[in-house]
Amino acid sequence: MARVWDVNDLETWDTRIRARVEAYGLDCYPQEFELCDHTQMLAYMAYSGMPSHYPHWSYGKSFEKLKTLYDHGVSGLPYEMVINSNPALAYLMRDNSLLLQVLTIAHVYGHNDFFKNNFTFRTTRAEYTIPTYKAHAQRVRSYQEDPSIGLERVETILDAAHALSMQCRRNLAIRKRSEADARQAAIDAAQPPADPYQRIHRPRVSEVPDLRRTPIEPDEDLLLFVRDHNPYLSEWERDLLTIVQEQTQYFIPQIETKIMNEGWASYWHKRILDSLDLDTDLQLEFIVRHNQVVRPHEGSINPYHLGLRVWEDLHRRAGGGADGDAAIFAVREADRDTSFLRRHLTEELIRDLDLFEYQRKGNEYVITEVADEEGWRDIRDTLVVSVGMNSVPVIRVVDGDFGGKRTLALEHVHDGRDLHPEYAERTLAFVYQLWQREVTLDTVIGGKRQQLVHNDRGFTVKSGK
């Protein structure tokens, strides 16, 4: 099916597509396309699409895994990869047919527009993405080459930092309070509320807030907390924690908007290609390829499929045409996956998609709710708590000096889902490694409060009070 094409053809098609993109009112960063072969694509995938990235064995592992899956034909390669930067950078696979390239180019502009306009991406500083990653890579390499540090020690810190990297704030649009603000807020909260009938009420005693505690309010940024409050880390160790934290922060918006973003790009490639008057053979190939991408994956969720269907439904319900456009443009700016699904995944749509909720019973996964009158809300809510960062347990630092022994007290905010015990044990060892003093984690396992402890005598579990 591969058609012979060259870069000039792509440029011609790109000009036509851009005219459409502008006519539809998409608002994009300048776009760069780079053609690459499959080995390069595998490498870009392993390194999160970045042209330069610091080295770590886990990327080698991920490359090997991707390559094995690809070589054995288990999974294909994506047609493209776009990274959120200004100018946006996209990789096109050289071996793909002309139609796939055209489809991909249109799809890329969808992502580009989303990166530029969705509120979650405002904190990512797209202009600096590529230079930042390059600087990170250089710094990590310089520590590895430093004879007083060396590869092994850098790797040890990175292993631990990677284990904790997802333990951070989820909604970056909410500013984190500075310590002074947090202190003020604690004092304010301790004051009795203003009482218009002071004269007839007994005066209320204001409680004394505990201002000596660090952190004053529970802190979700585990790496940053360790960096700022463990005085025994060296400069390079702190820097590695910063690097890992910054890179995670960069990717959180993409994790938080996977369904919206893929759906948005699919929605626009469909509309753009439909408006291009393709020749019959191209049109047929387009239908085949498009359906491959957005087909439902039975038993799981295909973000391309779900996202596209919600966007289409939204456009239709808003009255279609210009009204529909206005509605979807507003949503693409102001929502992320959780709010997007909570607000716009309707009962009819859930029925239409035949979504169901399943649960493990013994060794089998069994359907517990189907898309009917009683079930649809449960299905939606279960879906909402499993998308984006909601699939990562919330672990917060409660006290950085528990009992005056510099014990790090953590709590798991239990929402009905238990931690994986083996993973919790191993990950707690990484916290201990970075904190270098006793670490405790309060959680609930099987309905019972438990405290996982890691100290110089190793790992223990205490039953909670």
Add this chain to the structure above:
Amino acid sequence: MPPIDSVFRPFRPSDAERSDRAAGDRARHRDKVRQAIRENIADILAEESIIGKDRDRIIKVPIRGIKEYRFIYGNGSPGVGTGNGQSQPGQVVGRQQGQAQGQPDRAGDQPGVDYYETDVRLDELIDLMFEDLELPDLERKRLREVPSDAIAKRKGYRQVGIRQRLDKRRTMRARVKRMLTTRERDPEADAERFPFHEDDLTYKHLVTDVREESNAVVMCLMDTSGSMDTMKKYLARCFFFLLYQFIRSKYRNVEIVFVAHHTEAKEVTEEEFFHKGESGGTLISSAYQKALEIITERYHPTLWNIYAFHCSDGDNFDTDNSAALRTAKELTDVCNLFGYGEIKPMGSRAYESSMLNVFRRLDAENFQTVLIERKEDVWPSFKALLAKDRVSESAAG
């Protein structure tokens, strides 16, 4: 809205060729896999019966430890899936991973991801196993060293040589140098042509590097009497298989002698040693006597490093014990190391006679005994006999 700019960067094969950016990280990951295998060798040997298998066979090795741990939810939490239009409550939509692949002995609660399996060639595994081991106290017995390897090695440059070894870069450089000096001396010289001269030609010089290795012989003595049941024989063969592979992979010119014994001992081939069963009573001294004979005949201790290893269940005729002790003593006099491995599958130790008690009276520094009770013990006891640090420990002590 401002117009959108776009740029296409065409594919450049030159970039693609040098773009194996993951190479370093892949190598590091591979190291970690090897490390994990090394840490689990005892388990692997106990689980996989690699004994007597072909060296380039690929075996599956379960390893732990290269997982990337994070705080994650256990798999008891509910999820959402897409149906085909006919979803019913109670319908089974999937099974736990790992269970379907027929591993009934795994704990049902743990997902299959607990193990990470990797394919390893058997000889790679053997190399990994023997990395830290060597024949202890190998002395250089100078009289009959065998040149073990003759490798051609680069060593400097020469003005003469054969055409294949012409170093083009250096030759070019010599010509450029000569050209510059000539032109400086005589700016009028012919600028058009400046051909190569005999003096420019530079050749790589090769020398043959001969590595010398000391002579060594390893004597494998195994009890094949009737009391050695299948399990005991299996353990003994495990041990000798490791020993044999170890020597084959580390020492090219080491000779190996196989002796099987019951009430009498005879020298056998490798094939017979590993695959033939015998029966009868046990006279351990017969094996030692045979070994001593072979040593006197073929491997004089002044010329050879001699290593003798004996595996038995220790069920010797009582009358033979003093003879065994005496011959063992003689063996320790001529050997660099004499190792005795007693095979006692769990539970059988208490009510059977043991040679370990007899050999306690044998006082020689180069005599080592190990007890093998289970197949998991084979590797640790093997290591105990050959580990490098044992040598340094005894040297320090």
